[in-house]
Amino acid sequence: MHPKQRLENHFLEQRRVQFDFSQTPEHWIYDNPFATHLINAVHLILPVGELWMCRSFNEALPYVTDEKLRADVKGFVHQEAHHASAHKVAQDYLRYYGYEIDEFISSLDMIFKQLNTSPLGLVLSKKLEYRWLTIRVGMASAVEHFTTMLGTWCLNDKPWQNKTADEIMSDLMTWHLAEEVEHRSVAFDLYMHLCGEENKILAYLQRQMIMMAVAPVFTLSIYQCFKKLAQQDKQAKSYSSYGLIRALGQTVIENARTNQVPSFLAVFFSLRHWIKPNYHPYFEGDTMKALQVLENSPAVKSLSKLRVC
Numbered sequence: 478m479h480p481k482q483r484l485e486n487h488f489l490e491q492r493r494v495q496f497d498f499s500q501t502p503e504h505w506i507y508d509n510p511f512a513t514h515l516i517n518a519v520h521l522i523l524p525v526g527e528l529w530m531c532r533s534f535n536e537a538l539p540y541v542t543d544e545k546l547r548a549d550v551k552g553f554v555h556q557e558a559h560h561a562s563a564h565k566v567a568q569d570y571l572r573y574y575g576y577e578i579d580e581f582i583s584s585l586d587m588i589f590k591q592l593n594t595s596p597l598g599l600v601l602s603k604k605l606e607y608r609w610l611t612i613r614v615g616m617a618s619a620v621e622h623f624t625t626m627l628g629t630w631c632l633n634d635k636p637w638q639n640k641t642a643d644e645i646m647s648d649l650m651t652w653h654l655a656e657e658v659e660h661r662s663v664a665f666d667l668y669m670h671l672c673g674e675e676n677k678i679l680a681y682l683q684r685q686m687i688m689m690a691v692a693p694v695f696t697l698s699i700y701q702c703f704k705k706l707a708q709q710d711k712q713a714k715s716y717s718s719y720g721l722i723r724a725l726g727q728t729v730i731e732n733a734r735t736n737q738v739p740s741f742l743a744v745f746f747s748l749r750h751w752i753k754p755n756y757h758p759y760f761e762g763d764t765m766k767a768l769q770v771l772e773n774s775p776a777v778k779s780l781s782k783l784r785v786c
């Protein structure tokens with residue numbers, strides 16, 4: 478059965494969960510500053526990155542002729558927008574512990590602004606503007622490949638459970654990654670729709686080129702965010718002197734030791750799926766498992782209680 482048919486009955490909903498980090502310790506993955514800062518790196522980059530995706534997807538909406546895909550794109554935008562809000566609250570938690578992050582976040586914001594409708598301020602013809610839109614959605618699809626892979630790891634391995642980490646931050650990360658698995662196909666389906674059925678080969682070649690750019694930039698960005706945080710923490714300062722390769726190696730060691738961070742090697746080898754001509758994110762994750770985990774999330778449960786009241 479085609480993935481599209483399998484997902485026909487599933488509609489994405491925005492779960493407006495709230496998190497209170499007032500009791501969350503600085504090293505929320507207990508006794509593990511490396512893992513804490515690596516996972517906290519996403520609080521810096523995701524709000525700007527996810528809102529950038531939302532803008533691109535909203536621009537793409539007028540070109541979507543399939544009703545189910547339109548609903549999926551809207552659901553995706555609502556979910557991503559709330560992810561961004563939740564990670565902004567986590568930014569306040571970092572500020573509370575004295576981390577200076579504002580200048581860094583502003584510079585990330587400036588970079589993403591250069592990737593909007595007019596890249597680097599260039600005025601594009603209508604045809605190029607459309608091509609650039611397909612590329613931006615393709616970039617989102619490449620990032621979603623990684624978030625799906627990380628989400629699947631989180632749902633399967635439950636890295637921050639059994640009292641090894643703060644429950645509230647663990648809930649934020651698990652809720653987010655479960656929704657990443659839930660909406661894993663939307664960016665890819667939108668990309669293929671924008672490229673058009675008749676341009677499958679071009680769409681394939683373009684998405685491979687996009688990944689060649691996105692994979693190193695994504696890795697480097699997370700590394701820079703990690704470094705920015707680790708260098709401000711006395712207990713993690715030694716990690717901030719790690720170069721990119723050593724930090725990536727440390728993820729492999731830490732994954733084998735505690736499984737509290739994803740291994741870079743697993744992320745890298747997940748690209749073997751992306752390069753397949755018949756790649757579809759549907760086959761990269763388990764929607765039922767994501768929904769089960771979401772049902773058991775304390776933040777999602779408290780939403781249902783509010784609804785009942």
Ligand SMILES: [Fe+2]
Pocket residue numbers: 527556557560653657
């Ligand atoms: Fe997200």
Ligand SMILES: [Fe+2]
Pocket residue numbers: 557621624656657660
């Ligand atoms: Fe996502």
